[in-house]
Amino acid sequence: MPEGLEAEIWRSALDALVGRTITDVWIDDRVADPGLAVVLPGSPVERIERCGKVIRIHTPDHVLGLHFGMTGRVIVDGVAPIESLEYASDKDRPAWDRLRLGTAGATGTDIPALRVNDPRRLGRSSLDADLDHLGVDILSVDTDLLAVALDGRRAAIKTVLLDQTVVAGLGNLCADEVLWWSGVAPQRSVDSLTEPEVDSIASAIAVRLPIMLRRGGSTMGELNPTRRQALGSCPRDLAPLQRATIGGRTAVWCPGHQQ
Ligand SMILES: [Zn+2]
Structure with missing residues (x-):
């Protein structure tokens, strides 16, 4: 998609x-x-x-x-x-x-x-559509911009990352990938995140997405469609990956290192 x-x-x-x-x-x-x-x-x-x-x-x-x-x-x-x-x-x-x-x-x-x-x-x-409602663009995210965008939000971080008025351009695959790299569980409420965790999410967006872009897009992450389908072990710590429905979307994540 x-x-x-x-x-x-x-x-x-x-x-x-x-x-x-x-x-x-x-x-x-x-x-x-x-x-x-x-x-x-x-x-x-x-x-x-x-x-x-x-x-x-x-x-x-x-x-x-x-x-x-x-x-x-x-x-x-x-x-x-x-x-x-x-x-x-x-x-x-x-x-x-x-x-x-x-x-x-x-x-x-x-x-x-x-x-x-x-x-x-x-x-x-x-x-001539008006796009003023869109949030910070995926290729412009930094820690300060993400912290401002998340301020006052209380829903699950996965759900909020998919909200185009918060971060514009993240879809299901990239949101899961970013949370996997940042070590944050997708169901964590945004208001529970620490500053280092927000920094980690911003860094994952800023570092990993350009790498995926060069490799060919959103299917080129560690949690690629093949691994999501097989639901095998986490490539970082070998814990069994899990699937969950969060905000109506399928999340794949690792309970081993995503807290
Ligand atoms: Zn893991």
Whole structure:
């Protein structure tokens, strides 16, 4: 499932569109603002930005927002920057396209410059959406910013880390990974955390997420999908990993070293 790290990989790939002019826009209007197809053609792409899990494609007058759900991927000039097992058996189905954007100044083919392909239609494409509610971005977190963001919260740390108004861009895999590295149990209430524990969580976000990003995204952690599925032993201390439901999401954690 796309998290902020996947969005960052796609943002980087979408930089190829900067300087091109949008020629045509096709949308699945069940999951896209219909105004997109009206206002975007003829506009140049000025810059690509990522805010948490959201990608924003800026033109002089409007912003196209790509918001991802549990599934979905981005294809740029016919190439998918991230391939996932989810798609391996089904290949590439144009019927799952939710947005296609053509540009002039591309490679001279009729391949869309951008496709958003999502079998479950859980994502959406927005026009000029306001993202002011988002919290500190995953790639900008430090101890002070995290302490301010957590201040006054009382829910389980895992639940709070998934709240996009607190930290923007963390998803289920990265939140579990960060807590595993920081040695904090996912069900701990935020108001019980000590300053060193908050510092440890901030450090895990700042250090581990860029490493996972370089390796290919949110599935590249120690608690990767294979290990989560097998629920074997903790790679740090060999204690049996456990699964729990916290805030309606599945957490995988180690009772051996996460306190
Ligand atoms: Zn452990």
